[in-house]
Structures are given as C-alpha cells and as structure tokens.
Amino acid sequence: MSLNIHQLGYTYPGSRKAILHNVNIDFRSGEIVALTGDNGCGKTTLTKLLVGILKPKEGCICLDGNDIALMSLAEIGRRVGYVFQNPSQQIFCPTVEDEIAYGLKNMGLGGEEIEKRISYYLDYFELSTYRQTFPLSLSQGEKQRLMLAAILAMHPRYVILDEPTTGLDIYRRKLLGDYLLRIKTDGYGVIFVSHQSKFMETYADRIIRIENSQVTDDQGEKSDARS
Amino acid sequence: MRDLDPRSKLLMVICISTLAIVYQEPMQLLLVLLVSTLILFLVGADLKKVMQPLRKMLPLLLLLFLVQCIFTRQGAPLLTVYGIGIITDMGLNTGLGVMLRIITIIISAMILLSSSERDFLLALVQWKIPHEIAFMVMVGLHFLPILREEALNVYYAVQMRGTELQKISTSQKLKLYTLIMLPIISGAIHRAEQMAISMEARAFRAFPQRTYMRKLRLKKIDYCVQIGAVLACVSLLVLP
Numbered sequence: 001m002s003l004n005i006h007q008l009g010y011t012y013p014g015s016r017k018a019i020l021h022n023v024n025i026d027f028r029s030g031e032i033v034a035l036t037g038d039n040g041c042g043k044t045t046l047t048k049l050l051v052g053i054l055k056p057k058e059g060c061i062c063l064d065g066n067d068i069a070l071m072s073l074a075e076i077g078r079r080v081g082y083v084f085q086n087p088s089q090q091i092f093c094p095t096v097e098d099e100i101a102y103g104l105k106n107m108g109l110g111g112e113e114i115e116k117r118i119s120y121y122l123d124y125f126e127l128s129t130y131r132q133t134f135p136l137s138l139s140q141g142e143k144q145r146l147m148l149a150a151i152l153a154m155h156p157r158y159v160i161l162d163e164p165t166t167g168l169d170i171y172r173r174k175l176l177g178d179y180l181l182r183i184k185t186d187g188y189g190v191i192f193v194s195h196q197s198k199f200m201e202t203y204a205d206r207i208i209r210i211e212n213s214q215v216t217d218d219q220g221e222k223s224d225a226r227s
Numbered sequence: 228m229r230d231l232d233p234r235s236k237l238l239m240v241i242c243i244s245t246l247a248i249v250y251q252e253p254m255q256l257l258l259v260l261l262v263s264t265l266i267l268f269l270v271g272a273d274l275k276k277v278m279q280p281l282r283k284m285l286p287l288l289l290l291l292f293l294v295q296c297i298f299t300r301q302g303a304p305l306l307t308v309y310g311i312g313i314i315t316d317m318g319l320n321t322g323l324g325v326m327l328r329i330i331t332i333i334i335s336a337m338i339l340l341s342s343s344e345r346d347f348l349l350a351l352v353q354w355k356i357p358h359e360i361a362f363m364v365m366v367g368l369h370f371l372p373i374l375r376e377e378a379l380n381v382y383y384a385v386q387m388r389g390t391e392l393q394k395i396s397t398s399q400k401l402k403l404y405t406l407i408m409l410p411i412i413s414g415a416i417h418r419a420e421q422m423a424i425s426m427e428a429r430a431f432r433a434f435p436q437r438t439y440m441r442k443l444r445l446k447k448i449d450y451c452v453q454i455g456a457v458l459a460c461v462s463l464l465v466l467p
Binding site for chain 1: 377380381383384385386387388389390391392393406407409410413414417
C-alpha cells in the first residue's frame with residue numbers, strides 16, 4: 001500500500017497565489033509522518049487533498065498507483081482515515097457505539113464482526129464506559145479517541161490527523177502519542193499535522209516542513225539519503 | 228452610488244422585492260429584473276459573485292419553470308401531443324413569472340452584499356430597531372458561512388466513512404440528512420452559548436444606553452434614491 005504525491009499544486013478559488021506548488025512526497029506504511037509549518041502554509045490543505053476533499057489543480061495523488069481524483073470519497077475513506085482538527089464536525093451518530101458501527105455497516109460486515117470490532121476499539125481507546133453515551137457530550141480528547149476508534153475500526157492503511165494535540169494536556173498528549181505508536185506497530189501509516197516540536201520529535205519518524213507553498217525540509221528523506 | 232447608505236439599499240431592496248411579489252406578468256417582472264441588475268451594477272457589487280449562486284440554482288429554476296408550465300392547465304394550448312395539451316400560454320406565463328421572480332429577489336438581495344454587515348447593523352439601529360434584534364440578525368448572517376462549512380465537513384465525513392451518496396436510495400439519503408443535522412445543530416447551540424457568555428462578559432445589555440463609534444449620515448443622493456424608490460414603487464403599484 002503506497003500513498004504518493006507527484007508535482008502537486010493547489011490554488012483556492014478566487015486566490016491568485018498557489019497555497020501548494022510542486023509538492024512531492026512518498027508516504028510509507030508503518031511510518032509516522034509529521035507535517036509542520038507556519039499558520040496558513042497549506043498543511044491542512046495538503047491533508048484535505050490527501051483524502052480527496054479537495055481536488056488538485058496540478059499534479060496528482062496516487063493511492064496504490066491509482067489517482068485519487070478518480071475515486072469517490074467513500075472509496076478513499078476505506079483506505080485513508082481522516083480525523084478533523086475539530087472532531088465534533090465528523091460525529092453524527094446518537095451513541096458512541098453507533099459512531100463506530102456506522103462505517104462498518106457501510107462496509108457490509110456481519111453483526112458479529114461489527115460487535116467484535118466495536119468492543120475491541122472501545123477497549124483499545126478506553127471508551128468502553130461511554131458505549132451508550134451521546135458522543136457530542138464527550139470531552140475533546142475523548143472525541144478525538146472516538147474518531148480514531150471509528151476510523152481504525154474500518155482498517156484503513158493510513159490515518160491522517162489534523163492538529164490532534166490542540167487542546168490536549170500533557171497527559172492526554174502522551175496518551176495520543178502512545179496510541180499513534182501502537183497503531184504504527186499494527187502497520188498503519190500515520191500522518192499528522194502539528195506545531196508542537198516536542199511531540200513531533202518524540203513520536204514522528206519523519207518531519208516534513210512546508211514553507212512558501214513547498215516542502216522545504218523532509219527529515220525522513222534526508223535520513224534515507226544518509227543511510 | 229457606490230457609497231450609498233445601507234438604509235437606501237435596504238429600501239431599494241424592499242421596493243424591488245415588493246414589485247417582484249405583486250407583479251404577475253413576465254414582461255413586468257423582466258423590467259423589474261433589469262432595473263435591479265442595473266442597480267446592482269451601479270452599487271459596485273461583484274457580478275461574478277452574483278452569478279455563482281444563480282448558476283447553482285439554475286437546475287432548480289428550470290425545474291420550477293417546467294413544473295409550472297406543465298401543471299398549469301388553464302389557457303390556450305401552445306403544444307399538443309396526440310390532441311393532449313402539454314403546454315398552455317398561461318402555463319408558460321406562470322412558469323416564466325416564477326423563474327423571473329426568484330431571480331429578481333436573489334439579485335435584489337445581492338445589492339445588500341455591497342455594504343459591510345457592521346454598516347447594516349448601524350443602519351438597523353438608526354432605524355430605531357432595538358440593538359439586540361439588529362445584532363441578532365447580523366450574527367445570524369455572519370454565522371451562515373460557518374454553518375455551511377460545518378455542514379460540508381459533516382457531509383465529507385459521512386462519505387469518508389463509506390457512504391456512497393450516488394448509490395443510496397432517496398429514503399436512505401433523507402435519513403442521512405437528519406444525521407448530518409445533529410452535529411450542525413449541536414455546534415450551533417454550543418457556539419450560541421459560548422457567544423452569549425462572551426457577550427455578557429463584555430457588558431452586553433449591562434447598561435441602559437449603548438454608544439457607537441460611528442454614525443451613518445444620509446447624503447443628498449441617499450435622499451434622492453430613497454424618495455425615488457418609494458415614489459416609483461407606490462406609483463407602479465397604484466397605476467393601472
């Protein structure tokens with residue numbers, strides 16, 4: 001499973017300046033990649049392009065060699081999970097359990113398998129006590145974990161998180177980081193957007209900096225070159 | 228006309244909308260549409276921005292036109308198939324009328340976009356509308372784009388969890404839309420609560436009188452436009 005960006009460029013409608021230009025990145029499975037850069041440099045835009053919410057104006061993004069511009073959001077979503085900066089905007093079911101089950105039902109899984117995965121991921125993300133709770137009443141960190149659970153339950157190959165550490169205290173940041181390491185060892189590719197250098201240095205295998213619409217630093221690529 | 232007071236613009240929009248609602252004949256409505264487009268151009272609105280919602284609404288407008296054409300049975304038949312009248316002259320008139328009326332109302336509303344929302348708040352307050360109500364209207368308008376963005380995010384999230392919108396039935400789609408409303412309503416309530424706290428923390432309604440840093444002043448052109456708009460509207464409505 002591969003996720004590659006070739007010569008990517010994007011300009012928002014009505015804007016003359018490209019927010020991203022000539023971006024080339026290869027994301028690998030089993031790797032945690034941090035995207036960083038100043039506010040408004042195009043990090044979130046890049047993540048939205050990676051999941052097909054925005055369509056590239058130049059270049060392409062390939063998932064297993066297939067251009068994602070030709071795929072539906074549902075097809076991409078089964079392979080690339082996305083946690084928004086504000087997870088409240090992607091929670092829409094009446095209970096925590098239903099939230100996790102939603103994607104699994106769409107995948108056509110049987111009741112027994114759905115139940116198994118719900119229990120596993122509720123336990124994995126320490127949400128079992130909230131099983132019948134209204135998800136929008138959870139705390140920010142719990143909502144984030146719920147969204148990770150709902151997305152990982154669908155067994156995508158990549159998970160993208162937009163500024164996941166926003167509003168989390170040190171303990172919860174560590175919990176999140178440990179979850180990321182756990183899912184990395186399970187073979188998931190993780191891409192997250194962050195401004196927190198300590199968090200990135202602790203948990204990311206590779207840090208990509210975006211500046212002036214382009215990738216200006218790719219530590220992973222450098223370490224590959226050195227090796 | 229570019230620096231017209233927002234009150235003059237509001238008055239023109241009220242007059243145009245009234246004429247668009249009262250008039251029934253396509254020719255009359257076309258005339259009102261032309262006048263409102265001219266005003267829109269004169270107040271310096273971005274015509275590209277105006278065309279965007281109209282373009283998006285075009286399929287709906289055409290559908291309305293067709294429904295009115297086909298289901299209005301009165302009048303002389305214009306198109307018959309095997310002796311059955313499909314379109315009548317009255318149906319065509321009604322269809323055109325509905326389409327022109329909606330376009331006119333949208334275009335006239337666009338006149339308001341050429342002034343800032345802060346100016347409109349001042350305009351409403353200077354029309355002696357209580358500040359609380361004027362503020363509520365402005366906040367409502369201000370939050371519309373945010374609500375739209377949130378709705379889009381939920382819409383994307385639903386699809387990213389495996390929902391093929393093109394492949395599901397209408398009843399499933401309706402069920403889905405009720406789900407989509409859940410985070411939007413919850414978010415709106417949460418935001419309203421936060422905003423109420425923030426406003427009260429900054430002395431909203433704490434004192435009997437509220438002052439404003441700026442005051443809108445009517446210029447000569449505003450008086451001319453306001454008197455002209457009201458006179459034109461009343462005479463057009465009264466004249467046979």
